[in-house]
Amino acid sequence: MQFELPFRPEHGFDGLYGLEITHVSEYLVRGRVAVRDELKQPDGLVHGGVYATIAESLASVGTALAVMAGGKTAMGLSNHTSFLRPIIQGTIYAQATIKHRGRSTWVWEVEITDDRERLCALTRMTVAVRERPGSPAS
Amino acid sequence: MQFELPFRPEHGFDGLYGLEITHVSEYLVRGRVAVRDELKQPDGLVHGGVYATIAESLASVGTALAVMAGGKTAMGLSNHTSFLRPIIQGTIYAQATIKHRGRSTWVWEVEITDDRERLCALTRMTVAVRERPGSPAS
Amino acid sequence: MQFELPFRPEHGFDGLYGLEITHVSEYLVRGRVAVRDELKQPDGLVHGGVYATIAESLASVGTALAVMAGGKTAMGLSNHTSFLRPIIQGTIYAQATIKHRGRSTWVWEVEITDDRERLCALTRMTVAVRERPGSPAS
Amino acid sequence: MQFELPFRPEHGFDGLYGLEITHVSEYLVRGRVAVRDELKQPDGLVHGGVYATIAESLASVGTALAVMAGGKTAMGLSNHTSFLRPIIQGTIYAQATIKHRGRSTWVWEVEITDDRERLCALTRMTVAVRERPGSPAS
Numbered sequence: 001m002q003f004e005l006p007f008r009p010e011h012g013f014d015g016l017y018g019l020e021i022t023h024v025s026e027y028l029v030r031g032r033v034a035v036r037d038e039l040k041q042p043d044g045l046v047h048g049g050v051y052a053t054i055a056e057s058l059a060s061v062g063t064a065l066a067v068m069a070g071g072k073t074a075m076g077l078s079n080h081t082s083f084l085r086p087i088i089q090g091t092i093y094a095q096a097t098i099k100h101r102g103r104s105t106w107v108w109e110v111e112i113t114d115d116r117e118r119l120c121a122l123t124r125m126t127v128a129v130r131e132r133p134g135s136p137a138s
Numbered sequence: 139m140q141f142e143l144p145f146r147p148e149h150g151f152d153g154l155y156g157l158e159i160t161h162v163s164e165y166l167v168r169g170r171v172a173v174r175d176e177l178k179q180p181d182g183l184v185h186g187g188v189y190a191t192i193a194e195s196l197a198s199v200g201t202a203l204a205v206m207a208g209g210k211t212a213m214g215l216s217n218h219t220s221f222l223r224p225i226i227q228g229t230i231y232a233q234a235t236i237k238h239r240g241r242s243t244w245v246w247e248v249e250i251t252d253d254r255e256r257l258c259a260l261t262r263m264t265v266a267v268r269e270r271p272g273s274p275a276s
Numbered sequence: 277m278q279f280e281l282p283f284r285p286e287h288g289f290d291g292l293y294g295l296e297i298t299h300v301s302e303y304l305v306r307g308r309v310a311v312r313d314e315l316k317q318p319d320g321l322v323h324g325g326v327y328a329t330i331a332e333s334l335a336s337v338g339t340a341l342a343v344m345a346g347g348k349t350a351m352g353l354s355n356h357t358s359f360l361r362p363i364i365q366g367t368i369y370a371q372a373t374i375k376h377r378g379r380s381t382w383v384w385e386v387e388i389t390d391d392r393e394r395l396c397a398l399t400r401m402t403v404a405v406r407e408r409p410g411s412p413a414s
Numbered sequence: 415m416q417f418e419l420p421f422r423p424e425h426g427f428d429g430l431y432g433l434e435i436t437h438v439s440e441y442l443v444r445g446r447v448a449v450r451d452e453l454k455q456p457d458g459l460v461h462g463g464v465y466a467t468i469a470e471s472l473a474s475v476g477t478a479l480a481v482m483a484g485g486k487t488a489m490g491l492s493n494h495t496s497f498l499r500p501i502i503q504g505t506i507y508a509q510a511t512i513k514h515r516g517r518s519t520w521v522w523e524v525e526i527t528d529d530r531e532r533l534c535a536l537t538r539m540t541v542a543v544r545e546r547p548g549s550p551a552s
Contacts, residue, residue, distance in 0.1 A: 049194045081217045102498065237360075332466070
């Protein structure tokens with residue numbers, strides 16, 4: 001599996017809010033997003049949904065990468081994001097670490113940090129591993 | 139408190155993905171988002187982060203509206219979104235219902251449905267009620 | 277499927293803390309537990325783990341009941357319990373309501389109330405539906 | 415703060431199911447529970463509520479220990495436990511690690527392992543720090 005990294009999704013939601021993926025393996029995925037006004041809620045803080053979205057994307061790409069060779073795909077089951085400290089400027093950094101690789105579900109822990117490496121949000125992502133529609137076993 | 143509804147936030151993240159708020163009270167908040175390709179993940183489904191974001195916005199606006207008269211503000215503490223059924227087209231509907239109004243935390247249950255009124259995602263939002271920076275009691 | 281209700285599990289953890297199940301269907305399960313000192317944490321409140329445990333039992337029995345005829349079994353995947361109001365005496369009432377019945381996961385919402393019908397805890401239980409070990413399809 | 419460790423709570427719920435606390439600090443708390451039939455669900459696995467309860471106790475004691483000198487107390491706000499692998503015998507080991515120490519909420523990550531050091535459950539505990547009833551500031 002080869003990646004020219006960092007890469008920036010051009011299409012879809014990841015492109016809209018500006019995710020850049022800087023590292024991908026089935027154990028660890030890293031990404032970052034530049035803060036801009038379009039990512040904020042009315043009080044001027046980065047919207048909590050941005051953190052949840054980044055976490056979802058990193059955990060999903062890490063799982064999908066590992067299971068697609070076996071004709072399977074990854075679908076988010078549950079995203080639990082805790083908001084610990086607001087971010088108002090700079091860059092949002094995210095790192096997803098695998099906690100559990102089961103046959104039917106994978107669990108990732110995603111840490112969101114700011115420019116000063118302070119923990120700002122924490123996500124537990126549960127990703128379902130399913131047959132890909134159209135694969136022989138589905 | 140008066141609202142000319144529906145209204146559509148023009149700025150910030152809610153404006154970027156296209157939230158339209160159609161009902162607001164401190165007990166119930168409703169909104170909707172038109173599906174478009176920019177809201178999808180690579181498999182062509184609406185990105186899970188979109189559901190989490192909508193839920194966060196509705197619960198926050200409902201809480202903020204009720205507590206701001208007392209000089210307080212609302213900040214998301216935790217967003218737990220379960221993904222039940224994918225959406226690929228049409229409109230995303232969301233309804234936030236208050237479950238608990240405590241002194242320091244409010245809990246909302248948010249149901250996300252599709253055009254056929256099927257439950258597609260379910261969020262529990264915990265919102266902290268805090269002194270507003272600059273208010274006399276903060 | 278027949279139940280002589282209410283029934284009280286005699287063995288295992290449910291027997292130890294004293295669960296009594298008063299209603300079971302695949303849509304709704306109800307139970308109750310009498311508060312006693314052995315269920316409390318050091319400050320004299322009912323231990324949060326008691327609520328989480330009751331919710332887990334009700335959602336699991338409701339799912340298992342519905343899927344066992346098809347040779348399947350139910351296993352808890354995730355239990356997210358929010359604590360809203362302490363209970364110190366009387367009876368703990370719990371009601372599990374089905375929110376989603378998928379092929380591989382079921383989601384229940386469990387409300388815990390006290391003698392005055394106040395909402396004291398709220399659980400989202402995600403239950404996996406799996407082949408029963410030893411069944412033909414497993 | 416002195417502890418003669420390991421110690422075993424004699425009273426309350428922790429005494430009933432058999433928690434033994436083997437390490438306590440405001441950053442790290444460890445405990446263990448011997449598996450016995452009274453801790454199991456009907457299929458013969460340790461009941462998921464046991465893991466949730468252990469996690470709740472460790473995170474609460476770690477928080478309470480740190481804040482009680484300042485006249486405050488700890489109350490569980492939210493317990494989200496994911497079940498990764500069943501345990502049927504031996505000893506349940508738990509380790510709570512602090513992730514965030516805020517003014518009003520602390521967040522702990524609790525890992526539950528078995529005799530072979532495999533990760534069996536994972537809990538995120540959010541603990542509220544509140545004025546102790548009767549303290550001058552409450």
